[in-house]
Amino acid sequence: MEVCTDAAALQRSLDDARRRGTTVGLVPTMGALHAGHRSLIDRAVSECGHVAVSIFVNPLQFGSFEDLERYPRSLDADLTVCAGSGVATVFAPGVEEMYPSWPRTSTTVSVAGLGTRWEGASRPGHFDGVTTVVAKLFSIAGACRAYFGEKDFQQLVIVRRMVADMTMPVEVVACPTVRDADGLALSSRNVRLSPDERRAAPVLRRALGAGCDALVRGEDRPGHVVAAMVSVVADEPLARLDYAAVVDAADLTTPPSLSIPVAVRLLVAARIGPVRLIDNCEGPVTEPVLAGGAAGTGVPVGGREGR
Ligand code: PAF
Numbered sequence: 001m002e003v004c005t006d007a008a009a010l011q012r013s014l015d016d017a018r019r020r021g022t023t024v025g026l027v028p029t030m031g032a033l034h035a036g037h038r039s040l041i042d043r044a045v046s047e048c049g050h051v052a053v054s055i056f057v058n059p060l061q062f063g064s065f066e067d068l069e070r071y072p073r074s075l076d077a078d079l080t081v082c083a084g085s086g087v088a089t090v091f092a093p094g095v096e097e098m099y100p101s102w103p104r105t106s107t108t109v110s111v112a113g114l115g116t117r118w119e120g121a122s123r124p125g126h127f128d129g130v131t132t133v134v135a136k137l138f139s140i141a142g143a144c145r146a147y148f149g150e151k152d153f154q155q156l157v158i159v160r161r162m163v164a165d166m167t168m169p170v171e172v173v174a175c176p177t178v179r180d181a182d183g184l185a186l187s188s189r190n191v192r193l194s195p196d197e198r199r200a201a202p203v204l205r206r207a208l209g210a211g212c213d214a215l216v217r218g219e220d221r222p223g224h225v226v227a228a229m230v231s232v233v234a235d236e237p238l239a240r241l242d243y244a245a246v247v248d249a250a251d252l253t254t255p256p257s258l259s260i261p262v263a264v265r266l267l268v269a270a271r272i273g274p275v276r277l278i279d280n281c282e283g284p285v286t287e288p289v290l291a292g293g294a295a296g297t298g299v300p301v302g303g304r305e306g307r
Pocket residue numbers: 028029030056058061130133134152155
């Protein structure tokens with residue numbers, strides 16, 4: 001496995017692979033690799049002849065210096081994961097390699113509209129930071145398949161829009177969220193939860209389940225679906241809700257009514273103690289709505305998730 005810290009070396013290695021007729025897969029990460037990342041890497045390795053993993057804690061996407069400082073870093077362990085997973089190239093640049101005039105930056109890639117709601121409203125500038133670094137990674141990597149987790153659903157939608165709008169030679173591949181047995185979505189931030197907070201954290205998943213149950217019961221008022229999610233989070237003393245939403249999966253807006261069949265996504269963000277967590281799931285596929293259906297049907301969260 002080649003480990004490079006400069007963009008030119010990554011470019012060379014991926015150009016060579018393409019010249020040999022090999023499909024290039026790119027897995028952009030901020031390191032602290034867990035089973036969620038491993039599922040992206042495994043998928044990429046199964047579909048591409050040459051897989052590159054980038055490991056870069058991108059300062060542009062952090063709102064506050066403290067959160068950036070607290071972000072877990074484990075490069076040696078990450079390299080072991082990559083080497084054991086069939087990764088061909090790891091790109092682990094320093095901040096000056098990615099942003100030569102750091103701490104000043106003059107070029108920002110921004111996807112209007114999509115980037116300012118939900119996570120974008122709570123973390124102003126976050127998605128500009130994400131799209132700027134991802135555009136740069138795509139520009140270095142060249143034509144490839146790029147693997148992103150559905151756990152960061154808004155990020156996935158935004159990256160897809162950027163690729164389409166800019167005609168980037170990248171195929172974005174979405175991979176299902178990986179969860180612990182109790183439903184908590186894997187996230188690098190989970191290691192910062194105390195034991196009590198860790199026990200409380202699956203409340204996000206339960207809130208999504210309550211939203212899905214409401215939809216399956218035939219609830220077509222977005223406000224009522226959201227209320228079902230909110231009340232689950234309100235019952236958990238260690239949780240502080242940031243937002244709960246049911247949105248059109250294509251543009252992340254809240255539809256005025258859910259009576260017209262539309263692919264919806266349920267989103268939730270909450271602080272568990274000091275740690276901010278997000279989760280989402282696909283709305284259940286229930287057309288037409290099951291009017292009069294039984295409450296709490298135990299419908300799995302998300303229509304296709306986990307398949
Ligand atoms: O999802 C992440 O880990 C990051 O947002 C990404 C895509 C690697 C950009 O820094």
